[in-house]
Each structure stands twice: as structure tokens, then as C-alpha cells.
Amino acid sequence: MRRAVVSVVGKDQVGIIAKVTTVLSDNEINILDISQTILQDFFTMMMIVDVTEIENLDSLQEKLGITGEELSLKINIQLEEIFQAMHRV
DSSP states (O other), X not given: OOEEEEEEEEEOOTTHHHHHHHHHHHTTOEEEEEEEEEEXXXXXXXXXXXXXXXXOHHHHHHHHHHHHHHXXXXXXXXXXXXXXXXXXX
């Protein structure tokens, strides 16, 4: 199984989870784990998703980016191993 990390950060508003998960669902991507929190007015969400069937994440990043622009959010997707390498302590 190939896994990726989706991160979402921005000002809290109605519909963030619904719109981001709709993009994933429309692309037949299963969410394996999800965590979200709100710190004052800032929304943060991290998801682990199954991207085994996705050849290239660029198209998915573009779709998530469009949703992010519509909601004034920063949305990123990275393969889990790249995310872990970048955030190793």
C-alpha cells in the first residue's frame, strides 16, 4: 500500500472537511486516518490516504489546490515517505 499525507491549514469556515474529502472521494481515494483541530480561528487537518492506485500525485495536488484557493486554504499532498523524511527530528 502506498500512503500519502494530506495537510490542510487556514482560517476556519463551514464546509472545509466536506469539500476536501469530496475531492478525495471523487478520485476514489480512501482516507485511512484523519485528525483535525481548531486553534482560535485557525483550522488544521492532517489525513493519511491510500494512493496505491494513483500513478502521479500532481493531478490530485492540482485539484486540491483549486479547492484550497476557493476556500483560502493551503492544501498539500505528499507521499508518506517524503513527508517523514522532511519532518524527521
